[in-house]
Amino acid sequence: MGNITIKHVRAFVLRGGGADYHDQADGHWIDDHISTPMSKYPEYRQSRRSFGINVLGTLVVEIEASDGTVGFAVTTGGEPAAYIVEKHLARFLEGARVTDIEKIWDQMYQSTLYYGRKGLVINTISGVDLALWDLLGKIRQEPVHQLLGGAVRDELQFYATGARPDLAQKMGFIGGKMPLHHGPAEGEEGLRKNLEELATMRERVGPDFWLMLDCWMSLDLNYATKLAIGAHEYGLKWIEEALSPDDYWGYAALRNNVPKGMLVTTGEHEATRWGFRMLLEMGCCDIIQPDVGWCGGLTELVKISALADAHNAMVVPHGSSVYSYHFVATRQNSPFAEFLMMAPKADEVVPMFHPQLLGEPVPINGRMRLSVLDKPGFGVDLNPACQLHRPYNR
Numbered sequence: 001m002g003n004i005t006i007k008h009v010r011a012f013v014l015r016g017g018g019a020d021y022h023d024q025a026d027g028h029w030i031d032d033h034i035s036t037p038m039s040k041y042p043e044y045r046q047s048r049r050s051f052g053i054n055v056l057g058t059l060v061v062e063i064e065a066s067d068g069t070v071g072f073a074v075t076t077g078g079e080p081a082a083y084i085v086e087k088h089l090a091r092f093l094e095g096a097r098v099t100d101i102e103k104i105w106d107q108m109y110q111s112t113l114y115y116g117r118k119g120l121v122i123n124t125i126s127g128v129d130l131a132l133w134d135l136l137g138k139i140r141q142e143p144v145h146q147l148l149g150g151a152v153r154d155e156l157q158f159y160a161t162g163a164r165p166d167l168a169q170k171m172g173f174i175g176g177k178m179p180l181h182h183g184p185a186e187g188e189e190g191l192r193k194n195l196e197e198l199a200t201m202r203e204r205v206g207p208d209f210w211l212m213l214d215c216w217m218s219l220d221l222n223y224a225t226k227l228a229i230g231a232h233e234y235g236l237k238w239i240e241e242a243l244s245p246d247d248y249w250g251y252a253a254l255r256n257n258v259p260k261g262m263l264v265t266t267g268e269h270e271a272t273r274w275g276f277r278m279l280l281e282m283g284c285c286d287i288i289q290p291d292v293g294w295c296g297g298l299t300e301l302v303k304i305s306a307l308a309d310a311h312n313a314m315v316v317p318h319g320s321s322v323y324s325y326h327f328v329a330t331r332q333n334s335p336f337a338e339f340l341m342m343a344p345k346a347d348e349v350v351p352m353f354h355p356q357l358l359g360e361p362v363p364i365n366g367r368m369r370l371s372v373l374d375k376p377g378f379g380v381d382l383n384p385a386c387q388l389h390r391p392y393n394r
């Protein structure tokens with residue numbers, strides 16, 4: 001085991017959903033007049049694809065070991081991420097031992113510090129890191145949750161993100177998170193529409209089902225405060241990612257402004273232990289939501305989670321398919337997980353990274369037995385029907 005080394009690293013790109021799950025066709029709920037920081041420009045208000053939310057595509061990282069085992073992972077990153085893997089990061093992997101995960105992470109992070117730290121570069125490092133964990137699990141014939149120290153629960157429970165929390169309730173999910181459709185540029189009328197949508201959904205689901213609003217970085221502090229106060233009568237459980245990821249000060253103020261009992265959450269566009277330290281030490285949120293494919297990978301998420309635990313904060317990773325399921329299963333401060341409803345009308349459960357991962361598990365009745373994850377690595381294979389393209393073949 002100790003002398004198995006990494007022989008090849010390959011970076012491919014894919015289009016059409018999958019890890020870049022915002023890359024969907026017209027008519028999908030996930031691209032239907034959702035409030036974003038670009039909504040102030042009317043020409044970019046209807047569709048997030050219009051301003052480029054799907055411009056990157058999926059990065060597929062494949063790592064082949066000296067014993068022939070291949071590990072892989074997918075994340076958001078596409079061609080620029082493939083360039084970084086092949087032209088920069090591969091040198092720290094090829095020839096290293098498959099167990100050198102911590103050292104490789106540090107070399108990838110430190111060597112890209114002059115142009116990385118957050119965003120695409122950390123997405124790329126995350127993809128490489130997840131592929132390393134998949135490879136190690138496949139060599140050791142162990143699921144990643146066992147490599148992490150083992151599960152603390154026999155079953156995962158999920159809330160659903162999508163346009164139809166009423167249908168999610170019927171499917172057995174523990175809650176429903178809706179996208180916010182109107183931002184500050186649409187004024188008081190837009191705020192009223194947001195609250196009417198919430199009121200309608202509360203009417204449909206009854207008083208106890210969790211309802212949350214995802215604001216995707218699109219609000220200002222005053223609007224977010226008014227929305228939270230207005231939403232309180234409809235039992236909003238949390239207001240998510242209301243402000244820019246860089247506005248730590250705004251989040252700290254929002255957390256003081258929201259009605260008692262309402263949670264403030266954020267973090268899916270934050271990166272590394274240092275970014276989450278800012279969120280935690282400045283008292284920005286009650287729940288952090290790192291995306292394991294964007295925050296630095298599993299090696300970094302373990303560090304972030306320990307920091308959050310010391311702050312009594314929950315860690316509910318942003319929906320990232322099997323990559324977050326194996327993690328959530330092993331953490332006491334991750335009591336539930338997110339499932340993104342990727343069916344265009346949010347009316348049925350389909351694999352989150354469809355069509356890229358063969359064997360990708362989905363919640364059944366809003367839950368997932370741990371046994372479903374008891375396969376080596378992350379327990380999925382790349383769909384051979386997906387047309388891989390390797391733009392920077394070496």
Ligand SMILES: C[C@H](O)[C@H](O)[C@@H](O)[C@@H](O)C(=O)O
Nearest residue numbers: 034161179214216318319340
């Ligand atoms: C539903 C939201 O607008 C995003 O599309 C979603 O990806 C993310 O914010 C989430 O929390 O799932």
Ligand SMILES: [Mg+2]
Nearest residue numbers: 214240241268
């Ligand atoms: Mg979100």
